[in-house]
Amino acid sequence: MSGRRRDFLKTMGALACAALPGRAFPDLGTAPSAGARPPDMCAANGVSTSLFIPGPQGLFGRLAPGGAPLAMRAAAVDGGGPWTLGFHVEHRGARYVNPTLVLQRGEPVNIALANALQQPTSMHWHGLAVATRNDGSMIPPVEPGKGYDYAFDVRDRGSLYWYHPHPHGFTAGQVHGGMFGLIEVEDDDERALRGALDLMPGRSEIALLLQDRRSAGYAANDTDRMHGWLGDHVLVNGAVCPHLDVATRIYRFRVLNASNARTYLLGLRSADGKSVPFTLIGTDAGLLAAPRRCEQAFLASAERIDILVDLSDAAIGDSVVLETRAFDPMHMESSMDAAPAAVDHEAMGHAMPPPAPAGSAQPAVDHAAMGHGGAFPEGAPKGLLQLRVRERIAYVAAVPARLSTIAPIAVSQAAERPLRLGFAKGRWRINDRVFAMSETPIAVQRNTVETWLIRNYFNSMPHAMHLHGFHFQVVGRETSPAQVAALKVDEAGRLATDLGWKDTVLVWPGESVRIAIDFTLPFAGEQTYVFHCHNLEHEDGGMMLGVKVT
Ligand SMILES: [Cu+2]
Known part of the structure; x- marks a missing residue:
């Protein structure tokens, strides 16, 4: 070396995230420093736009349905900023495109999707644990001119989730076109923090x-x-x-x-x-x-x-x-x-x-x-x-030392499932396979805990692996590249961003990431989900496997 x-x-090691000391924040760096003031990266040409913040309607407008049914129409967008596609909603006299759905934990959600695109589409509630029929992945997509009713209860922790289409082969273009929106789930932890x-x-x-x-x-x-x-x-x-x-x-x-x-x-x-x-x-x-x-x-x-x-x-x-x-x-x-x-x-x-x-x-x-x-x-x-x-305002507040409670998933009895990410015959693959809607190569028993050892080949790319239906915990990382290992915060090789509940985890080339999943399901009957790379071109190209929970 x-x-x-x-x-x-x-130097990178010094940049890893640390537990908060008593005084959380240093001075902002207002003291004069050696060296020239670097160029202002955001307004080098003297022109800067002000940040768009969604209002009570319009693009990304905040909408709290409070259990009321919503109709969402997937269609072209006029005046949607850079985007040409979106989800249109009218609710109580207000019009929205890609509304920010503000939901309470436990609240029922009823959304009727109408597809006015020229392509099949579907809705995936990214990060929300819903049954297969509401997940938008392992059921046939909604064909042009057709509709589909999504109905589920919000069972998830307070967080920022999002929604986007998931029709196999069309997801990347539709998301890039503007078909996505935010979901804010509120719970007691959220309210305490605010x-x-x-x-x-x-x-x-x-x-x-x-x-x-x-x-x-x-x-x-x-x-x-x-x-x-x-x-x-x-x-x-x-x-x-x-x-x-x-x-x-x-x-x-x-x-x-x-x-x-x-x-x-x-x-x-x-x-x-x-x-x-x-x-x-x-x-x-x-x-x-x-x-x-x-x-x-x-x-x-x-x-x-x-x-x-x-x-x-x-x-x-x-x-x-x-x-x-x-x-x-x-x-x-x-x-x-x-x-x-x-x-x-x-x-x-x-x-x-x-x-x-x-x-x-x-x-x-x-x-x-x-x-x-x-x-x-x-x-x-x-x-x-x-x-x-x-x-300048008078503001005195301290970041709470405890934000929430996260019980580690008990993995001592868990079976381990190996998953390998790689490239062969022109396709990105998981365990050498590409996606087929009719296949569920990953079959798990409900109410069991598994660990998944996700191993990425050295000669590869980083893959952002997303599991539908369940949140998971990152147990550890091994053989991480130096720029990743430099940010580790514990002996298991985890990053600070691995310490909470996750639905997507980035696995770098040469790296092995072990995650723990509790397959306890509140839904009766067999459920099927997908595990895939969220690089949308990889996903559309088949870097995705069906997951059956029996
Ligand atoms: Cu990928």
Whole structure:
């Protein structure tokens, strides 16, 4: 191992998330620092859009049905920002596109979907534990001109979930076209947190929806099907690097990666180039037991993180940028150790490499030639959202030391199921198989616990593996690549983002990730679900297996 690599690992190690000390947040970095002020990544050209925050109607408008039935029409969208497709809803005189569904745990949901597209579609309630008939995956899709009634109770923990279509072979294009929305499930833990920090949705608690796109629209070719669809720009709530004017207080950001394929390495940076820590409070399926202080975290397709950013010590005029940082995307490479030329470790080894000016990301690798993203390669740094401190307010609040209770799944009696992710004969596969609607190669007994050992080949890509129907816990990670191992927080090799309940987990090349699943089911009769890669091009290409619970 070269000296450069050791330095790199040492620096990265310092970036792993830590348990919260008594004083959660350092000063914001308002002290003068050596070196030039780096360019403002979000407004290099002096122009910046303000962050779109959904209102009580319209695009992503907040809708609390309170058990009332809703009619959702999948159709073309006019004036949907960058998107051309969406789910239209009218409710109590208000019109919505892709409404943010605000649901209480225990609440019944009744949604009649009408398909006004030219393609089959379906609705998948990503992260919600529903019966097969409501899951949108292992039942025939809704054909053009037809409809389907979804009816279920919300049984899940409070968290940010989302909905999107799941018709096999059509999912990627429909999601990229704009067919997705957020689901906020509220429960007692949620209410306690909001009370403790005086959080108000839409003001101090804001959902951020990341999606990378290409200006020319969606048309996946063979390279895209291999690597996943990577856009040439990233939208945050529909705009490129918008700004949000903020006050001196704690903000909560609930971040969804709605990108077809792109992984982000999220962090915050002050205007003078310093990393600003955030507090990780939740993952896919709800709050962590305790908050963790983090410098950065990976977020793969379909994953969510729930974070707090403390601006209470900031000065008027300060700004902080939410960014994605440089990392090795590891597409069809053996491993970081075996491919020393693939990444400029020296540049990455700096605690905070200077941000690239907007529109001038400089890839350390010729990613375009390698097929994973031309104008904006995966793993290239980019500013995503600028927070501009504009108002000083009196705000005193402490992040609760306990956020929730997470009982570990008991795995001592669990059977282990090996699952291998790989590429053969032109297709991404799980256990050498590709998806067939009529097949359920994974058969489990209800009311049992299994561990799944998900092993990714060295010569592979990261795969964001999603299980329908059940949340799971990450038990451990082995043989993680260096840039992942550097973020581990325990002896099992887990990352801070592995500590909560999950529905999607990123498995890097050469890595083995063990997850625990309790197949206790509240639904009578045999149920079938799917386990698949949430890189949507991989999913549509068949990197998915049926799961039968008998
Ligand atoms: Cu994949």
